[in-house]
Amino acid sequence: MSDARSNILSRLRAGKPDIAATAAPTQVPLAKWDPRGRIEQFRGKMESVRAEVHLTPRDSWLALLQRLVDEKQISNLLYAPDGPLGEALSQAWKNRDHSPLICRTEAVDEWKEELFFNVGGAVTTCRWGIAETGTLVLWPTREEPRSFSLVPPVHIAVLEARDIYDTFADLVEKEKWNQGMPTNALLISGPSKTADIEQTLAYGVHGPVELIIIVITDES
């Protein structure tokens, strides 16, 4: 096996083309928006792929979440008790007797059956957003694992408006992604979809059927 490695590398070295690397890369101008335009761009792109975007002031996002859970008749809602929203969610759900919160802190392997077949929806935070393409950026954590945004049929994502960047290029540069990547970084732009049958769009193939985004703004 190490033979394969040295054979491939020595073939490549022997055949290395006599071409210089580009010294001055072509500049591609990056799109820019003001704060209000940024949110509108984000919302427009998200809605074009059938994601729902709801803007809300900080003090009423929980009420909005509960209303959405009721409207969509989500049977139960997976959340991360130790995550950034955990405290607020468990408080808000104290006096509710329907669509209960599900709280699982063990490794997913321990409750995979339930995750796959008995969870109605999951709520997570997002680390950033990208306006240009209408994209959520998640760096799943111990508290909010990767499968939360993947396996349940509905994913509700809570995003701070101030965390929306104009472009992916801007985000990667400003947040210095090259200095340390997480186990898994995810860009999510809409609910799961396919066009594999006659190029006809169908939503909800293997990932969430619905993606709902709550954008918290600091303006009223």
Next chain:
Amino acid sequence: MQQTVEFHDRADRALHNPQIRSNFRYAMDGLMYKRKLSFPDLDELNRLRLRSAEIRANALVNLPELLEQLERRCNENGIQVHWAESVEEANAIVLGIMNRHNAKLLIKGKSMVSEEMELNRYLEQHGIECLESDLGEYILQLAGEPPSHIVAPAIHKSRQQIAQLFKEKFPEIPYTDDVDTLTRNARQILRRKFYDAPVGLSGVNFAVAETGTICLVENEGNGRMCTTVPPVHIAVTGIEKVVEKLSDIPPLLSILPRSATGQHITTYFNMITSPRKPDEKDGPDEVHLVLLDNGRSRIYRDEELIATLRCIRCGACMNHCPVYTRIGGHAYGTTIPGPIGSILEPQKAGLDRHGDLPTASTLCGACGEVCPVRIPIPELLNRLRFERVRQDHTGVTIGQGSQRNPWEARIWKGWSWMHANPAIYRLSIRIATGLRRLLPKRLGAWTRVRSAPRLAAKSLHTLAREKGFDHE
């Protein structure tokens, strides 16, 4: 020569199949239209193509160093890197991992390299079930067919054909040709498989040397399932897919989905940098990266043909190809069809096997014009047409000179001799114009659908001289 006959037969059959003709025409028209809409600003498109071509070309210039850096970073991150010179070696590596885990089911995300390896057939011979989970690939697996397009694999099938297939394979599910219901049925069937599978496999769109990150582009979520749920994840890739820096990714991600399907971005962009860390609650415990050569390091040695390796597999060249649109993907008989397949596959398997593919082009130039990484596909098609008949055995391409026909070679030799001798040239022109009425009206295949060309009474030279042009 065997393959050559097969290609002509398959192309002929496809051309006479109205279903194939209309399915492809409809699909390619849609894809071309959507691509155009997604690049409203031509200046941006041009800059983005230049930038993307630079990124890919620079990565190739430093390929051996970048592969070593990628391996180093992956090892630091806990991803196990394997090297394979041939598809046999790559298959054996995957089988070895499966056996170590005593795994009998492999769930697969879309991977053209695994098609190149014919991994499914290999593993099935060793008693391991492979299950495609991309909807298009799943449909084809049910039908026992290979993909006919690299981005939309089941594009040659109609909704009714797919509905019929589901009815045959799953008689317990009520018949439907409604796309949403078909999709939902596939979701139910495959969900249990994601849950059960001990090992998941994926391809790689980009591998970042700087951070040791594997990037995957997809819409369905099956790629995320295959790389998140099973305890073991194997990614297979060609050695050319590496890029130098993380900052190279945003331009490539901007141009790839727009070129492919006209989407501004795909639903998921999945960046994997390590297996599950000790305190994490999900994700595979093991991640393997298999780096496959299979002829790529040979293509690498030619300063012109190396551009073939820039490809990011968007499929725009086939979407815009008048030949592909008419004969469809299966006629090519290769893993990758269309213009990029016509330059890549003969270089991989040899011009003796796929020597006809470089001629399956009108050289209209559309493929080169839309290529997001500016591969000069028409020039490379032409170059391979030369390679297939040249006899000096100095190039690197396998099967060089294999399509050489001694008669054709003699005719061209005479042709060039005639053009290098003014007296002979003038004499031949005079004879040709003098005897022009003897040219038969039927010229074989050419005149079946066209009228025969007629020679003019006076040559261009004569006409020009009469008009007063002198030699300069």
